[in-house]
Amino acid sequence: MVLHDRLVDARVLDLVQGERVYVGKEEGESQPTAVAEGFAVVLGVLEGGGWPDLAPYARGPTLVVLMGVKRRAWIAKELLRLGRSPSEPTLFAERATTPEERRVLAPLGEVAQDKVAVASPAVWIIGEVVRVLEGGRQPGPRGGLGWRRRFPFQTRNAPHRAHEYLIRLGLELADGVLVHPILGAKKQDDFPTGVILEAYQALIGHFLPEERVALFGLATPMRYSGPKEAVFHALVRKNFGATHFLVGRDHAGVGNFYDPYAAHRIFDRLPPLGIEILKVGSVFHCSLCGGIASERTCPEGHRDKRLSISMTQVRTLLREGKAPPLELVRPELVPILRKGVR
Numbered sequence: 001m002v003l004h005d006r007l008v009d010a011r012v013l014d015l016v017q018g019e020r021v022y023v024g025k026e027e028g029e030s031q032p033t034a035v036a037e038g039f040a041v042v043l044g045v046l047e048g049g050g051w052p053d054l055a056p057y058a059r060g061p062t063l064v065v066l067m068g069v070k071r072r073a074w075i076a077k078e079l080l081r082l083g084r085s086p087s088e089p090t091l092f093a094e095r096a097t098t099p100e101e102r103r104v105l106a107p108l109g110e111v112a113q114d115k116v117a118v119a120s121p122a123v124w125i126i127g128e129v130v131r132v133l134e135g136g137r138q139p140g141p142r143g144g145l146g147w148r149r150r151f152p153f154q155t156r157n158a159p160h161r162a163h164e165y166l167i168r169l170g171l172e173l174a175d176g177v178l179v180h181p182i183l184g185a186k187k188q189d190d191f192p193t194g195v196i197l198e199a200y201q202a203l204i205g206h207f208l209p210e211e212r213v214a215l216f217g218l219a220t221p222m223r224y225s226g227p228k229e230a231v232f233h234a235l236v237r238k239n240f241g242a243t244h245f246l247v248g249r250d251h252a253g254v255g256n257f258y259d260p261y262a263a264h265r266i267f268d269r270l271p272p273l274g275i276e277i278l279k280v281g282s283v284f285h286c287s288l289c290g291g292i293a294s295e296r297t298c299p300e301g302h303r304d305k306r307l308s309i310s311m312t313q314v315r316t317l318l319r320e321g322k323a324p325p326l327e328l329v330r331p332e333l334v335p336i337l338r339k340g341v342r
């Protein structure tokens with residue numbers, strides 16, 4: 001069964017084999033406001049022409065506004081008043097999914113000043129996710145569609161050297177890697193989502209084979225629930241078409257709360273999930289090995305020469321106005337990371 005509204009092109013609907021159910025609404029009809037995790041969908045016009053209360057949804061990472069074209073300036077002003085940034089990217093997709101689709105990009109502040117011309121019907125997407133939609137690298141015909149072995153790289157952080165090592169490991173083993181950062185709410189001491197995306201764009205654009213790396217965000221919050229979240233992350237990536245999933249040391253952990261290998265062991269107790277789980281140990285810099293190494297590649301005797309890599313350290317150094325050493329993070333990314341440290 002497929003639920004659809006009038007924005008779906010008739011030729012797309014003709015492809016549906018099962019039952020089709022029209023659930024669209026015209027302006028002025030009643031419709032509930034739906035809120036999903038990580039993003040909210042709100043209506044610009046409520047029953048009888050009413051104005052929506054945006055306060056409950058204003059702070060989510062991604063906001064999708066339907067039927068908001070006529071009131072876009074008012075909605076934008078309201079979101080600014082509720083604390084969103086005027087520089088935040090937004091995207092209107094006019095006649096989305098049809099061959100006539102037209103995309104209009106504009107920062108929230110310009111929409112508030114009524115400087116942006118858009119025609120109905122249009123879906124309006126507000127949030128950092130727009131940077132990925134427009135500037136990001138999605139698997140295109142040249143890459144993603146032909147990838148047989150597809151690795152996602154789950155992350156909630158800007159890339160340090162150990163993350164880069166795991167992405168490169170994925171590139172060695174698979175046809176392509178999907179860098180898939182969490183766009184939703186994170187701990188106060190994690191980097192803001194915009195900084196994380198900008199840092200990955202710089203890393204991929206300058207240091208990785210772009211045609212084999214896709215960057216796309218996942219609109220869900222971090223839960224820091226360790227092993228159970230590792231299973232959730234693996235299943236979500238399976239649904240995104242991934243064939244393998246990397247589970248590192250202390251996946252989705254927080255502080256010292258979980259046993260660092262509990263997220264490895266939980267997969268041994270589960271039936272096959274339809275995605276191959278690759279367990280990797282701790283990754284660090286070792287001066288004797290002469291680079292980034294892991295528990296599986298660096299001998300025990302080097303233990304004293306291992307430098308652990310964590311974003312907490314990087315943030316501490318940045319906050320003190322110091323440059324983190326290049327064993328921890330690429331110097332080229334430091335100016336971007338600085339923007340995310342108060």
Ligand SMILES: [Zn+2]
Pocket residue numbers: 286287288289290293297298299302
């Ligand atoms: Zn070593």
